[in-house]
Amino acid sequence: MSNFVTRRRVLRGGFALAGLTLAGCSTTTTSRAPVGAPEQPRVDASFLQNYGPRSQEQFPLPAIDPRVLAPKFRRQRISYRSSEAPGTVIVDTRDFYLYLVEPSGTAMRYGVGLGRQGFEWSGRARIAWKRPWPTWTPPDEMIAREPELEKYSARNGGMQPGLGNPLGARALYIFQGNVDTLYRLHGTNEPASIGKAVSSGCVRLINQDVIDLFDRVRPGAAIVVT
Template sequence: MTRNVTRRQALSGGLAMVGLALAGCSPTRTAPAPQPVRPPVDRDFILNYGSRPNEEFPLPAIDPKVLEPKFRRTRVAYQSNEDDGTIIVDTTSFYLYLVEPSGTAMRYGVGLGRQGFEWSGRARVAWKRPWPTWTPPAEMIAREPHLEKYSAENGGMQPGLGNPLGARALYIFQGNVDTLYRLHGTNEPASIGKAVSSGCVRLINQDVIDLYDRVRPGAKIVVT
């Protein structure tokens, strides 16, 4: 038996087909692509180790990938019989502590060189200098003759980002005798926490600036 198709039904069916065809031509809506998740901003790191454009020689920011969290500047609980303001260098752990009141200390990660391991004892900070000149000792020049151009007779190496003493230096004396021991900056952040070929005790430039501002001339230093 055949079905009678009315004009209205035919028109209705045709419109439905047109609707389906138009739907097929419409662009398909897709979910937005997931955005990459950005790591949280470490504001303390930026504050401590960001760039220093106002320095005499502007310092670049430190890459957090090259400075292990355990060697970053931080205040820690620290019990000591030493006076407030005393610097304690623990060469076994690559830490420098600046003793504070109430059982705390500001702790800095350091790198150590040959002199850093050879000298220990008690002394004082005779003076400190911003952006110091570097004068290699005679023993170093004997080992590395190319450093003769930076001898005391030749005026040393002028300050700058390439100077081994970095942005600040603290000069250590026992009585009136120069120990040739220095606390100084470095532009090699990857050397912190390691024993490097030469030098005394090196800190990130941003850290040695912080230490320099906290330490008074004449402060005691204890190296273990």
């Protein structure tokens, strides 16, 4: 029996889907450079390579404004010792980082946004599959809270892919055994949300970062959320 749980409710009698169906991967924030922000700073070649525009994508992505992505949350390879096998994804909810464990004591580190209080989760699961430019379907519990989302329900085919889709450019789907937890690792076009708790349970990365992670992670990889 896995210990994958939500903190919103105590699971009784073993694993319960009811505690997991709250995730919807939406947000209530918007991404803008801070009011009165200084003139855009100079950026180095690695920033331009990692966060420049992606014109070849199905839906071309704009470049990321460096004023809204703090240097500590930018993608980088770091020294990292872990007892987890290479290829494991580790999400550190305290410091808003996602680590992809690599051989020889290194990891690729990404800044992430996390769930609001009451939608947090932790434990061990697996990345069952992944999709580029996915459709977004809010769960029934989210629609009950926000009836205007009914037009994106499974009955109506969900929200089609695009820059305005809450799942962004890529999504990696988290399962526990053969059960879809409804939690995702996914992209966002709101870089100001990285390093904050704003979404309904899911782990969000800059679109450019989730593309990089998508290309590195294999289906079936373990994910550990601490």
